[in-house]
Amino acid sequence: MSNESARRSPDGAWLAITGLLLLSALPVIGGVLRLGDIPSAGAVRPVASSIAAVAHIVGMTLFCLLGAFQFSPALRSRRRWHRAAGRVLIPVGFVAALGAAWLAVFFGGPPDQLPLAMVRLVFAAAMTVSLALGTAAIVRRDFAAHGDWMTRAFAIGVGNGTQALAVLLWTVPLGDVDADGETWLVATGTLLTALVAEAVIHRRAVRRGRATAAGEALVS
Known part of the structure; x- marks a missing residue:
């Protein structure tokens, strides 16, 4: 959406931001609850992993909540x-992604949850790469590429909410799932969010192409 069209329809922009905030609320609430369990888990979890867990939860909370407002054309x-x-956003995004990667690499939970940890590692790596490419793009002042890569990073971050929603929508009518089922639901939830992000990026590219064509037509 261009800035001009966004000013004509501010309600649409804020509706999208509200949806992103609500989607982010699920993992944020879960993360806050997990923060209370970390001291008791410290007896069996290495100190470094406890620090990584706190860093991931706090970083992802800030990244998702603050990042949602970056989708406001007015702001x-x-x-x-x-x-x-x-x-x-960029530093806390790196903290969140690297914290998740640490927890996955040094996974110490039940063996049947190892596939889920590896799925989380893949997404953490993808988020880290997206943030790195987004940072490199802004350094060379390629604002379009910067926005695209940051959108991908945000999609992975907010994908935690989609994961929680997918698990909730499955377990409420059908009951609890085993570790394999949870792995598939988590992967599916984040992939759906990533596909939405790619659709948003494609729409931006189409608008930029039209704007460029219109500008060339005016010059010619």
Whole structure:
């Protein structure tokens, strides 16, 4: 959506932000509850893994909640806000992703949950790469690529909410799932979010192409 069209339909933009915040609320609430369990789990979990768990939960909470507002064209048009938020989002995004990667690599849970840990490792790696490419793009002032890569990183982050929603929608009518079922639901939830992100990125590319064509037509 262009800034002009966004100003004509602010309700649509804020509706999308509200949806992202609600989607983020599921893992945020779960993360806050898990923070209370970390001290008691410290007796059996290495200190480094406890630190990684806290870093992941806090980092992902900030990344998802603050990142949702970056999808507001009105706020994005305020460059001071967008840059200030970005200076927070990129570091906390790296903290969240690397914390998740640490927990997966040094997984110490039941053997049947190892596949789930590996799925989380794949997504953590993808989020880290997206953040790195987004950072490199903004350094070379390629704003379009920066926005695309940050959208992909945010999709993986907010995918935790989609994962929780997928598990909830499955377990409420059908009952609990085993470790293999949870792995498939988690993977499916995040992949669906990633597909939505790619659709958003494609729409942006189409709009940029139209804007470029219109500009060339005016010049010619």
